[in-house]
Amino acid sequence: MDGYLGIDVGSVSTNLVVLDENEEVVAKIYRRTQGKPIEAVQAGLTELEDLLTEPVNVLGVGATGSARHLTGVVVGADAVRNEITAHAMAARHAQPDVRTVLEIGGQDSKVIVLQDGIPIDFAMNTVCAAGTGSFLDHQSSRLGIPIEEFGGIAMTAERGSQIAGRCGVFAESDMIHKQQVGHPTNEIVYGLCQALVRNYLNNLAKGKDILAPIVFQGGVAANEGMKRAFEEALEQEVTIPEHFNVMGAIGSALLAKRIMSRTDNTTHFKGFHSADFEYKTSSFGCAACANSCEIIQIAQEDGSEKGDVLARWGGRCDKWDLAPTSITQA
Amino acid sequence: MAPTVGLPRALLYYKYHAAWDAFFNHLGVETVTSENTSKKVLNIGLKASDSEICLPVKVFYGHALDLGEKCDYVFIPRIVQVEKGSFTCPKFLGLPDMIRAVDNPPEIISPTIDVRNGRHAIRDAALEVGRMFTDDEAKIVKAYKLAMKALRKHEKDLVKENIEKTPIEKLKSLIGGNEGNKEPVLRIGIAGHAYNIEDPYISLNLIQRLKDRGIEVVTPENVPMKKIKKAAKDAPKDLFWNYERDILGASYHWVKNKVVDGIIYVVAFPCGPDSTIQVFVEGYAKKEGPVPLMSIVIDEHSAEAGLVTRLEAFVDLLTESKLSAQGV
Numbered sequence: 001m002d003g004y005l006g007i008d009v010g011s012v013s014t015n016l017v018v019l020d021e022n023e024e025v026v027a028k029i030y031r032r033t034q035g036k037p038i039e040a041v042q043a044g045l046t047e048l049e050d051l052l053t054e055p056v057n058v059l060g061v062g063a064t065g066s067a068r069h070l071t072g073v074v075v076g077a078d079a080v081r082n083e084i085t086a087h088a089m090a091a092r093h094a095q096p097d098v099r100t101v102l103e104i105g106g107q108d109s110k111v112i113v114l115q116d117g118i119p120i121d122f123a124m125n126t127v128c129a130a131g132t133g134s135f136l137d138h139q140s141s142r143l144g145i146p147i148e149e150f151g152g153i154a155m156t157a158e159r160g161s162q163i164a165g166r167c168g169v170f171a172e173s174d175m176i177h178k179q180q181v182g183h184p185t186n187e188i189v190y191g192l193c194q195a196l197v198r199n200y201l202n203n204l205a206k207g208k209d210i211l212a213p214i215v216f217q218g219g220v221a222a223n224e225g226m227k228r229a230f231e232e233a234l235e236q237e238v239t240i241p242e243h244f245n246v247m248g249a250i251g252s253a254l255l256a257k258r259i260m261s262r263t264d265n266t267t268h269f270k271g272f273h274s275a276d277f278e279y280k281t282s283s284f285g286c287a288a289c290a291n292s293c294e295i296i297q298i299a300q301e302d303g304s305e306k307g308d309v310l311a312r313w314g315g316r317c318d319k320w321d322l323a324p325t326s327i328t329q330a
Numbered sequence: 331m332a333p334t335v336g337l338p339r340a341l342l343y344y345k346y347h348a349a350w351d352a353f354f355n356h357l358g359v360e361t362v363t364s365e366n367t368s369k370k371v372l373n374i375g376l377k378a379s380d381s382e383i384c385l386p387v388k389v390f391y392g393h394a395l396d397l398g399e400k401c402d403y404v405f406i407p408r409i410v411q412v413e414k415g416s417f418t419c420p421k422f423l424g425l426p427d428m429i430r431a432v433d434n435p436p437e438i439i440s441p442t443i444d445v446r447n448g449r450h451a452i453r454d455a456a457l458e459v460g461r462m463f464t465d466d467e468a469k470i471v472k473a474y475k476l477a478m479k480a481l482r483k484h485e486k487d488l489v490k491e492n493i494e495k496t497p498i499e500k501l502k503s504l505i506g507g508n509e510g511n512k513e514p515v516l517r518i519g520i521a522g523h524a525y526n527i528e529d530p531y532i533s534l535n536l537i538q539r540l541k542d543r544g545i546e547v548v549t550p551e552n553v554p555m556k557k558i559k560k561a562a563k564d565a566p567k568d569l570f571w572n573y574e575r576d577i578l579g580a581s582y583h584w585v586k587n588k589v590v591d592g593i594i595y596v597v598a599f600p601c602g603p604d605s606t607i608q609v610f611v612e613g614y615a616k617k618e619g620p621v622p623l624m625s626i627v628i629d630e631h632s633a634e635a636g637l638v639t640r641l642e643a644f645v646d647l648l649t650e651s652k653l654s655a656q657g658v
Contacts, residue, residue, distance in 0.1 A: 066635065084643035118654050119647045120622060124640060207612065290368035291531070316535065 001026075003056040004260075005048075005269065006253025007041060007075065008083065008246070009033060009067035012106020012133055013219055014040035015246040016048045018056055019253045023093065027051040028246045030219075033106075037067035038279050041074055049272040060260035061269045062086070062252030066107075073298050073311045074279055076268035079256040086251030088112045088119045091215045093254060094241035099211040102230065102238070103247070104200070104220035106133040111205040123204050131196040133220045135168050139175065139192060143185065150189060154225025157190035165195025166203075193225040197233050214238045217247040280307055286315055295320045332360045333463060335439065336397030336404040339364045340390040342422065344524035345573075348484035350405060353456065353477035357463050357470065362401050364393040367531035371396055376630060378432050385598040385629055386525050387421050387428070389532060394429050398436025404429070407455070410444040416572040419603050452478075490552040516648050517546040519584040521577050521611060522596030522604070524551055532628055533596060534637050543645060548590060550580035557583045564618075565610060574603045581611045585621045592622040592648045594641075599629035622647060 001020060008015045014037065016029045029048050033040045063069075063077040064086040072080040087110060091101040101112040109132050113121040125132070140147045154160075161183045164170045171192065178188050201210075214236060220226055221244040230238045243250060260267065270277070278301035286293045293315040299307030312322040335354050337343055343350075347363070354361045365371070367389055375392030397404050406426045409418050421428075426440035439462065441455035448454070453474050460470030518540055520527050527533050527549060537547050550558070558579030562569065564586070569575040584590045593615055597604040608625060615623040624644045626637065 066639075082639045082642040082646070084639065085646040116654070118651045119643075120620070120651060122624075122643060122647065124636075124643075126627065126636060207616075290365075290370035292369055316531070 001054055001056050002059050004253040004257045005058050005061045005075075006086075006249040006251065006256065007044070007061070007063050007065075007071050007077070008086065008248030008252060009037045009041060009063070009065040009071045010083070010106050010248070011066055011108075012137075013245070014044050014065075015249040016041075016044045017243070017246050017249040017253055018048065018052065018058075019250065019257070023254065023257070025243055025246075025250065026056070028243060028249070030245050033067070037070055038074055038281070041067075041071050042274065045075070045272045045274065058267055058269045058271075060253075060256035060267050062254070062256030062259075064248050064252040064255075068252075069311070069313060070281070070298060074270075074277075075274050076270040077256070078265065078267055078269070079252065079259045081252060081255050083108075083248050083251075084110055084112060084122050084124060085119070086248045086255060087217065088114065088122075088251070089254045090243075090247040090251035091217060091241070092117050093250065094243070094247070095213055095215055095239060098213050098215045100208075100214045102200070102205075102214065102216045103218040104132055104216075104226070105218040105248075108132060109200060109204055109218075111200075111208055111210075113208055113211075121208060123208065125204055131165065131168070131199045133218070135171075136192075136196070136220060136223065139172065142172075143175075143189065145185075145189070148222075151222065151224035151226065153186050154190040154193050154223070155228060157184070157186040159187060159190070160194040160229070161187045161191035163188070163191040163195040165192075165197075165199035171195055190225055190229070193223065193229040194233070197226065197229040201233060210234060210236075212236050216240050217244045219245050221245070277301070279310075283314070286320060288319060289317075291316050293317075332358055333403070334360045334362050334401040336394075336401035336436070337361050337363045338390055338393035338397055338404065338406070339366065340393045340529070341386055341425070341525045342407075342409060344528050346481060349477040349481035352480035353459075353473045354405075356473035356476050357460055359463050361405075362397065364397045367392070367529050369531075372531070372630060379428075382600075383428075384421065384601045385532060386523065386529075386601075387425075388630065389525075389529070390425070391429065391432070394436065395432065398434075402437060403439045404436045405439050408440050408442045410442060411446055412443065413572045414445055415568070416575065417570060418573060419571055419601075485551075485555075488551040489554050490548065515544065516591045516645065516652065517548060517589070518648070519548050519581065519590040519593045520596060521550065521581045521593055523573065523577070523598070524549070526598050526628065527596050532598070534628070534634055536594070536596065536626070536637070536641070539638075539641060540645075545645065548584070550577050553580040553583055561586055564614070569607075571603050574607045578607050578610055582614055582618075585615050585619050588619075588621075590621065591652055592624070592644065594644065595623060595625045597625060597627045599627050622651070 004019045006017045014031050014033045017025055018027045020026050027048055029044045061077045062079040063071040064081055064083045068080050087103050091098050103110045108125050110124045112119055137147055140150045161178045164174045175188055216238045221240045227238055281298045283294055283296050286295050296314040297312045299309045302308045312320045337350055351361050371392035374395050375388040379388045379391040394404050408426050409422045411417055426438050441459050443455055445451050456474035457470050540547050558576050561582035562575050562579030564582050595608050597608055612623055615621045
C-alpha cells in the first residue's frame with residue numbers, strides 16, 4: 001500500500017499518522033512529548049509501524065509543530081510546514097465547508113477563519129499559555145481529577161462557577177477561593193471551561209468572524225466541557241472531528257502529499273527505523289558579533305566525537321546555518 | 331581635530347539621518363552613527379531606561395549611551411511638531427531629558443523642532459546648533475539648505491510610484507514551490523514605524539525574511555505623501571500624531587487601491603499611538619478590502635519561533651487565496 005506520513009511534534013504531545021492514497025487515516029499515534037522530541041518521534045515511529053496491518057510504501061513525509069525542524073532532520077521530511085497551515089488543511093479535509101477552526105493544543109491555541117476552503121484569517125496566542133492544555137492539566141491535577149475525567153465532570157454541572165479567565169494565575173486563585181467557600185467541584189470545573197472559552201473568544205478570537213460550520217480540534221477537544229462551553233458562548237453547534245487530537249499530523253501528511261504530487265522528487269524518508277539512529281543535539285554561543293546568538297546543532301552519531309552534523313540553526317544571520325538538504329521549502 | 335557628533339541609530343534617525351549627516355558634515359563636524367542594534371545595545375538600553383517605556387525608546391537609550399563614550403556630543407533633537415496641527419508622540423518631546431536623567435549622561439545637543447515657532451523654526455534651530463561649531467552664519471544657513479535638500483532627495487528615493495498588482499502568470503510558478511522563480515509573486519505591506527521595521531534586530535529581520543521567500547515588501551516610506559494624506563481622509567477624524575497618520579494613510583492607500591496582497595502591522599510593545607492606529611487599520615482592511623492583515627507585537631522578549639510560524643502561515647494564506655482567486 002502507498003501512503004503518506006504526517007508528524008506533529010508539539011510541546012506537550014507528539015502525533016503521527018499514516019494516510020493511504022485516498023487520504024484516509026490508516027494508523028495514528030498520540031503520545032506525550034515529555035520534553036524529548038527526538039525520542040518521542042523515534043518511539044512514535046516504532047509504535048506506528050506496529051499498528052500497520054500491511055507494509056506501507058511511504059511516498060512523502062510532512063513535519064509540523066514547534067519541533068518541526070528537528071523532526072524534519074530526524075526522519076527525513078519532505079515538507080516542513082507551520083502548524084497553522086497544517087491544521088487548516090486537516091480541518092478542511094475533515095469538513096470541506098468549514099468556516100471556523102478552533103484549535104487548542106498543549107501550549108498554544110489558534111483560531112483559523114476559512115472561506116470556500118481557503119484560510120482568510122488566523123490568530124495564534126503569543127507568549128501567554130493561559131487557557132491551553134498545559135493549564136488544564138495543571139488545574140486538574142491540583143483538583144485531584146485525572147484530566148481524562150475532567151470533561152465528564154464538567155458535563156454534570158448545571159451551571160459553572162464564575163472564574164476569572166484572563167490570566168492563569170488569577171484563575172487559579174479564583175478557583176481556590178471558590179473551593180474554600182464551598183462551591184461544588186463540578187461547577188468549578190465547568191466554570192473553568194467557561195473561563196477559558198471566554199478568554200479564548202475575547203482575546204485570541206477578538207474581531208474574528210466566527211461563522212458556522214465550526215470545528216474544534218487539538219488535544220483539548222477531548223474535553224466535553226470545553227465543547228459545551230464553546231457551544232453555549234457561541235450559541236452554535238461545534239463539531240469535533242473523529243481524529244481531533246492528531247489533526248496537525250494529518251495536515252502535514254496532506255501537505256507532504258501535495259508537495260510530492262507537484263514535484264518529481266522522491267521522498268527523503270529514512271524509514272520507520274530512523275529510530276535506530278542516535279542523534280545528539282548540542283548548543284554553543286556564537287562570538288562573532290554583539291548579538292551572542294545561541295546556535296543549535298543536531299548530529300547523527302557515527303562513532304566520531306562530534307558525529308555527522310546534519311543541521312544547525314538559531315542564529316540571527318546565516319553564518320552557522322546548515323539546512324538539511326532534503327526539505328522542500330515551498 | 332574635528333569635533334564629533336554621535337547620531338543614535340534609533341527612532342527618528344531612520345527618517346532624518348540624511349539631513350543630519352549633510353548638515354554636520356558641511357560644518358566640518360564629523361558624524362558617528364551608532365552600530366546596528368544588537369543584544370549588547372539593547373541590554374544597555376534595558377538597564378538604563380524606565381521599565382514602562384516602549385521598546386524603541388529602550389533601544390534608543392542603548393544607542394545614545396553607547397555613543398556617549400565615542401563622541402564629543404550626542405545629537406538628540408526635541409522634535410515637537412513637524413506639521414501644523416499635529417504632534418509627534420510625547421516620547422519625542424521628552425527624549426533629550428530622558429537621556430540626561432541617566433547617571434553620567436553624555437553631552438547632548440538638543441535643539442527644539444517645533445513649527446509653531448514661526449516660518450523659520452527649523453532654520454532657527456539649525457542656527458542654534460551651528461553656532462556651537464562656527465561663527466559663520468552664512469555657512470550654517472548653507473548647511474541647513476543642504477540638509478533639507480538631502481532629506482527631500484532621501485524621501486523621494488524611497489518613494490515607489492505606480493506600484494501595480496503582480497501579474498497572474500507568475501502565480502502559477504508558486505504551485506511547484508518557489509524554486510527558480512526570481513520574480514516576486516506576492517507583495518506585502520509592512521505597516522509600522524521605520525524605526526521598528528527597518529531595524530533588523532528588533533523586528534527579528536522581518537523584511538529580509540519575507541524577501542528571502544521571494545516576496546516584495548513595501549513600507550509607508552514607499553508611498554508618496556500626497557497619497558498618504560489623501561487616503562488618511564477616510565479616517566473618522568484627523569489624526570493627532572503625524573507619524574502615525576503616515577502609517578494609517580499608507581495602509582488605507584494599500585487597501586483602497588489594492589496595492590498589496592496582505593498587510594503585516596508591526597506594533598512595538600507598549601506603544602500607545604500604535605495600539606490606536608492598529609484598530610483603525612484592521613477595521614479598514616476588513617471593511618474596504620478585505621485585505622488580509624496580521625498584527626505582530628514586538629518586545630524585548632520576542633521569540634523568533636513564534637514570528638516564523640506566523641509569517642509562514644500568513645504567506646501560505648496569501649498564496650492560497652491569491653491562487654484560488656485567480657482560479658489557478
